[in-house]
Amino acid sequence: MATTTYTISDLAKEFDLTTRAMRFYEDMGLLQPERSGPAGRSRIYSARDRTRLKLTLRAKRLGLSLTEARELIDMYDSPRDTGPQLRKFLAILAQHRRQVEEQLADLQANLEEVRAHEREARVLLTRTEKVKQASLTLTSTSIPAARRRPLTLEGGKP
Numbered sequence: 001m002a003t004t005t006y007t008i009s010d011l012a013k014e015f016d017l018t019t020r021a022m023r024f025y026e027d028m029g030l031l032q033p034e035r036s037g038p039a040g041r042s043r044i045y046s047a048r049d050r051t052r053l054k055l056t057l058r059a060k061r062l063g064l065s066l067t068e069a070r071e072l073i074d075m076y077d078s079p080r081d082t083g084p085q086l087r088k089f090l091a092i093l094a095q096h097r098r099q100v101e102e103q104l105a106d107l108q109a110n111l112e113e114v115r116a117h118e119r120e121a122r123v124l125l126t127r128t129e130k131v132k133q134a135s136l137t138l139t140s141t142s143i144p145a146a147r148r149r150p151l152t153l154e155g156g157k158p
């Protein structure tokens with residue numbers, strides 16, 4: 001039975017990556033393709049490499065570092081009991097969840113500050129428009145043009 005293999009371009013296209021990113025993951029120890037061709041320049045990826053790449057991208061989406069991803073994936077490569085692997089995974093996920101919750105709290109505080117500035121700007125705009133409207137009303141009354149003075153705001157500025 002023939003085993004399925006992939007080229008760097010196959011996997012890059014399938015996972016919407018650049019070949020440079022694939023080589024970077026290889027340099028980080030996440031992928032270990034066989035080498036073939038002149039001077040071993042061609043990379044041949046196995047189904048195992050494809051699975052490791054898929055797990056790496058999943059870990060990345062979860063916000064894990066590539067080092068954390070490699071540690072977890074390497075743990076699953078060993079034939080040991082899965083208990084320690086799952087405990088490590090849960091610890092990493094808990095740490096990541098705390099970081100995301102902190103970021104969310106920061107974003108919520110930032111959003112509330114933006115809302116407060118919006119409310120303040122709307123109040124100021126309403127006041128400005130009322131003053132402008134009052135000024136237009138005063139200038140359109142029967143005061144002779146020679147006696148008209150601009151309406152002044154606080155501080156004596158028009």
